Amino acid sequence: MLKKGNKLYSILTGSCPRCHKESMYLDKNPYHMGKIFEMHERCSHCGLKYKIEPSFFYGAMYVSYAVGIAFAVAAFVIANLFLGADLITTFIAIIGTLIVFMPVIMRISRNIWINMFVKYEPKVSQKKTNIQQNE
Numbered sequence: 001m002l003k004k005g006n007k008l009y010s011i012l013t014g015s016c017p018r019c020h021k022e023s024m025y026l027d028k029n030p031y032h033m034g035k036i037f038e039m040h041e042r043c044s045h046c047g048l049k050y051k052i053e054p055s056f057f058y059g060a061m062y063v064s065y066a067v068g069i070a071f072a073v074a075a076f077v078i079a080n081l082f083l084g085a086d087l088i089t090t091f092i093a094i095i096g097t098l099i100v101f102m103p104v105i106m107r108i109s110r111n112i113w114i115n116m117f118v119k120y121e122p123k124v125s126q127k128k129t130n131i132q133q134n135e
Protein backbone atom coordinates (compact mmCIF):
# COMPACT_ATOMS: atom_id res chain seq x y z
CA MET A 1 0.00 0.00 0.00
CA LEU A 2 2.76 2.42 0.90
CA LYS A 3 4.33 2.79 -2.49
CA LYS A 4 5.47 5.83 -4.32
CA GLY A 5 2.66 7.11 -6.47
CA ASN A 6 0.13 6.73 -3.67
CA LYS A 7 -0.94 9.98 -2.00
CA LEU A 8 -0.72 8.19 1.31
CA TYR A 9 2.99 7.73 0.75
CA SER A 10 3.54 11.46 0.47
CA ILE A 11 1.22 12.20 3.40
CA LEU A 12 2.86 9.74 5.77
CA THR A 13 6.46 10.36 4.76
CA GLY A 14 6.25 14.10 4.08
CA SER A 15 7.80 13.66 0.68
CA CYS A 16 7.30 15.96 -2.29
CA PRO A 17 3.64 15.58 -3.41
CA ARG A 18 4.51 15.80 -7.09
CA CYS A 19 7.45 13.43 -7.50
CA HIS A 20 7.62 11.62 -4.12
CA LYS A 21 11.40 11.68 -4.42
CA GLU A 22 12.50 13.60 -1.38
CA SER A 23 11.34 15.01 1.91
CA MET A 24 9.73 18.45 1.98
CA TYR A 25 11.21 19.09 5.40
CA LEU A 26 14.71 20.10 6.41
CA ASP A 27 14.51 17.71 9.34
CA LYS A 28 12.46 14.58 8.83
CA ASN A 29 11.92 14.03 12.53
CA PRO A 30 8.87 16.08 13.66
CA TYR A 31 10.01 15.83 17.28
CA HIS A 32 12.89 18.18 16.68
CA MET A 33 10.48 20.92 17.64
CA GLY A 34 12.53 23.90 16.58
CA LYS A 35 12.48 22.70 13.01
CA ILE A 36 8.99 21.33 12.77
CA PHE A 37 7.84 23.83 10.15
CA GLU A 38 11.12 24.34 8.35
CA MET A 39 10.68 23.22 4.79
CA HIS A 40 12.74 23.38 1.68
CA GLU A 41 11.82 26.23 -0.62
CA ARG A 42 11.20 23.87 -3.50
CA CYS A 43 11.79 20.27 -4.47
CA SER A 44 15.34 19.81 -5.72
CA HIS A 45 14.14 16.95 -7.87
CA CYS A 46 11.07 18.26 -9.73
CA GLY A 47 11.29 21.96 -8.83
CA LEU A 48 7.85 22.14 -7.22
CA LYS A 49 7.50 25.18 -4.98
CA TYR A 50 5.94 23.91 -1.76
CA LYS A 51 4.58 27.20 -0.55
CA ILE A 52 2.22 27.62 -3.48
CA GLU A 53 1.16 31.08 -2.32
CA PRO A 54 1.97 33.27 0.70
CA SER A 55 0.61 31.77 3.91
CA PHE A 56 -0.43 28.70 1.95
CA PHE A 57 0.01 26.43 4.96
CA TYR A 58 -2.42 28.34 7.16
CA GLY A 59 -5.11 26.20 5.57
CA ALA A 60 -3.44 23.17 7.08
CA MET A 61 -4.84 24.29 10.43
CA TYR A 62 -8.31 23.26 9.32
CA VAL A 63 -6.99 19.87 8.36
CA SER A 64 -5.29 19.54 11.73
CA TYR A 65 -8.67 19.75 13.49
CA ALA A 66 -9.85 16.73 11.55
CA VAL A 67 -6.59 14.86 12.06
CA GLY A 68 -6.65 15.71 15.77
CA ILE A 69 -10.18 14.36 16.10
CA ALA A 70 -9.13 11.18 14.31
CA PHE A 71 -6.31 10.69 16.84
CA ALA A 72 -8.69 11.46 19.73
CA VAL A 73 -11.21 8.92 18.48
CA ALA A 74 -8.46 6.33 18.11
CA ALA A 75 -7.28 7.03 21.67
CA PHE A 76 -10.87 6.73 22.92
CA VAL A 77 -11.44 3.40 21.19
CA ILE A 78 -8.15 1.94 22.43
CA ALA A 79 -8.43 3.19 26.03
CA ASN A 80 -12.16 2.80 26.60
CA LEU A 81 -13.24 -0.09 24.40
CA PHE A 82 -10.10 -2.22 24.21
CA LEU A 83 -8.48 -1.55 27.58
CA GLY A 84 -11.72 -0.91 29.46
CA ALA A 85 -10.52 2.29 31.12
CA ASP A 86 -13.05 4.46 32.93
CA LEU A 87 -14.10 7.81 31.50
CA ILE A 88 -11.61 9.96 33.40
CA THR A 89 -8.70 7.73 32.46
CA THR A 90 -9.94 7.69 28.88
CA PHE A 91 -10.11 11.47 28.89
CA ILE A 92 -6.54 11.72 30.17
CA ALA A 93 -5.45 9.22 27.55
CA ILE A 94 -7.02 11.35 24.83
CA ILE A 95 -5.32 14.54 26.06
CA GLY A 96 -2.02 12.71 26.42
CA THR A 97 -2.31 11.27 22.93
CA LEU A 98 -2.99 14.69 21.43
CA ILE A 99 -0.01 16.22 23.20
CA VAL A 100 2.39 13.40 22.40
CA PHE A 101 1.36 13.22 18.76
CA MET A 102 0.97 16.94 18.19
CA PRO A 103 4.13 17.28 16.04
CA VAL A 104 3.01 14.31 13.95
CA ILE A 105 -0.52 15.71 13.64
CA MET A 106 0.80 19.07 12.46
CA ARG A 107 3.10 17.48 9.91
CA ILE A 108 0.43 15.11 8.60
CA SER A 109 -1.98 18.05 8.29
CA ARG A 110 0.48 19.96 6.14
CA ASN A 111 1.11 16.89 4.04
CA ILE A 112 -2.62 16.29 3.52
CA TRP A 113 -3.15 19.95 2.74
CA ILE A 114 -0.51 20.17 0.02
CA ASN A 115 -1.60 16.83 -1.40
CA MET A 116 -5.07 18.29 -1.92
CA PHE A 117 -3.59 20.78 -4.37
CA VAL A 118 -0.70 18.94 -5.97
CA LYS A 119 -1.08 15.73 -7.90
CA TYR A 120 1.50 13.00 -8.21
CA GLU A 121 3.06 13.07 -11.65
CA PRO A 122 5.00 9.92 -12.44
CA LYS A 123 6.55 11.46 -15.55
CA VAL A 124 7.98 14.32 -13.54
CA SER A 125 9.25 11.76 -11.10
CA GLN A 126 11.21 9.95 -13.77
CA LYS A 127 12.90 12.68 -15.73
CA LYS A 128 14.51 15.28 -13.71
CA THR A 129 16.82 17.58 -15.61
CA ASN A 130 14.38 19.06 -18.16
CA ILE A 131 11.97 20.47 -15.64
CA GLN A 132 14.63 21.95 -13.47
CA GLN A 133 16.21 23.76 -16.36
CA ASN A 134 12.91 25.19 -17.52
CA GLU A 135 11.93 26.60 -14.16
Ligand SMILES: [Zn+2]
Nearest residue numbers: 016019043046
Ligand atom coordinates in the same frame (compact mmCIF):
# COMPACT_ATOMS: atom_id res chain seq x y z
ZN1 LIG B 1 9.40 16.86 -6.26
